[in-house]
Amino acid sequence: MVESMNEGAVSLALDGTILYCNSAFATMIDQPLDQVMGHKLSDFVAKGEVAGLADLIARSRTQANRAEMSLVSAARELPTQISLNPVKMDDDSDVIGVIVTYLSERRSREQAQEAVRMREEFLSIASHELRTPLSTLVLHLGLGERLLARSDIPRLEKTLRKAKDQADRMTELINRLLDVTRIASGKLELELQPHDLGEIVVEIVDHLAEAANKAGCEVRLNIEEGIVMQCDRMRPQQAFVNVVSNALKYAPGSPISITLERRGSEAALLVDDRGIGIESDDLARIFNRFERASSATQSGLGLGLYITREIVTQHGGTIRAERRRGGGSRFSIILPLSVRPRPA
């Protein structure tokens, strides 16, 4: 029956050796049957995929898997979809049954084009956003040289401080960019430990006190004590910082109130401001990559809320933005206290 299929069928020993294959498979990889059996499947996949295949085969000893794989056929790469299943044979031996089907060429080309387009868009935005603080930094350094020549030390001091601020700004942007790349490739890892969320919030507010002062925002805290969450410390901290510093940026002069409370088995962080508020159309959009609310005038990668949402959802939580009655916005982050992390 297997011989009459158009799909390639292969039977693999647990170490990846081809025990059996049908002629459709041999045709796919443009090899005579006797050159296939007894060889390793990895001999017929694209070089870059060998490691991935080994991993896939190992996992398929106990569960079914499906993946896209590039086979090599007559010196060309052949995109395929393979599905692997552990099989117990009549003689009680264990093998892995593999079905190989052609991946629609058009689909994989479209996917490749889309990936290239996204990467280019990302790079161009990243380049733009990094060049601007770099420009400022360069100007300050140029100015610094002139001030030094005139021995205007007080002003030189100020200029150097501003130069350093721009360097810090760039560092933060670069870290965010790296976060986005890691999120995209599913590598945002979590190390879980119990942490007191209230302490994290207080630390953040301390850290942002100067910025809050400069923005003319009075920060009011309403923190329920003893809320402990199983989490990777850096991540809720990053999520909370993003939301609070957002409030400072977009609601200058407004009082900001931060509430942390327990709701059953979850913690809720609410950040309220009395700023200009967010248009209803933007409330969901602002969490997308590179988006900013249409009323925003600040530069910045537009990644803060995207990263925040990724962190929150990876911890099994939710984040939402709402308009407040009487003006302003409320950002709510809900996090389960004991986390079942979701794969990226």
Place this chain on the structure above:
Amino acid sequence: MLIEDDAYLAHALAEVLTMEGYRIVYACDGMAALAMLNEQELPDLILLDLMMPKMSGWEFREAQLRNARLAKIPVVVLSVTGERSRPIDAARMVRKPVTLDTLLATVREFAKISE
């Protein structure tokens, strides 16, 4: 006139140019710039950023050229993207990051230092 949406960069530009003796007016986007230009004395030179929200540098330039009173003001584009991206009709294109020397040399070509 500076048209630049990044406040830090705008302040740095203003600081160095003022120190050199130029009088600076600043708008954080194209729309504000057009409003200011319509009410005020015309500047000798416009330093224009391209990527801005609300109204991009390209859109500003088109609007400027359609306005007889404003069309003659020379524009130097200060931007991240080079000639590779959408072209713009400007007197000069300067790529960010711009060094202080290049900035001052370029501005000197178009603008007068106020007494």
